[in-house]
Amino acid sequence: MAGSTRNSKVIMASRETLYRAFLDPEALTIWLPPGEMTGEIYSFDARVGGGYRMSLFYPMAEAASEKVFRGKTSEREDNLASRFVELDPPNKIVQAVTFNSSDPAFSGEMTMAVTLEPEGSGTKVTVMCDHIPAGIRPEDNEAGCQSSLEKLARYIE
Secondary structure (H helix, E strand, O other): OOEEEEEEEEEOOOHHHHHHHHOOHHHHHHHOOOOOOEEEEEEEOOOOOOEEEEEEEOOOOOOHHHOOOOOOOEOOEEEEEEEEEEEEOOOEEEEEEEEOOOOHHHOOEEEEEEEEEEEOOEEEEEEEEEEEOOOOOHHHHHHHHHHHHHHHHHHHO
């Protein structure tokens, strides 16, 4: 059964600045990968119907005993395709995300909707993920989204 998550964070920046950070491939590789993960973008087309192909890489294990399979595509990699469904600058970005995996638990299209709302002298960024593949625990998705929002705040502020 597919799950849903919702994460929000107020970031001290304008909606326009934050919107650009979601549509800048160089910025995405810096702030989007959660935690200690890194990212690489292979293609990027910032228009409705366009999107991007990206890999997120898990860090190397410190010791052989820590080596565990975590990636959806390979041991250390989550490869994904994201298609822009809606672009409403500077208010909203909706993406359809598909993971490249041979495991059916990671199949299907996850919807990620980002809304940017003025709040005080900053912007409330809300990320809503729906139809999360069954192989991804909602609490893991939520923790990953929160980590990415924290990295976005550090990148922008």
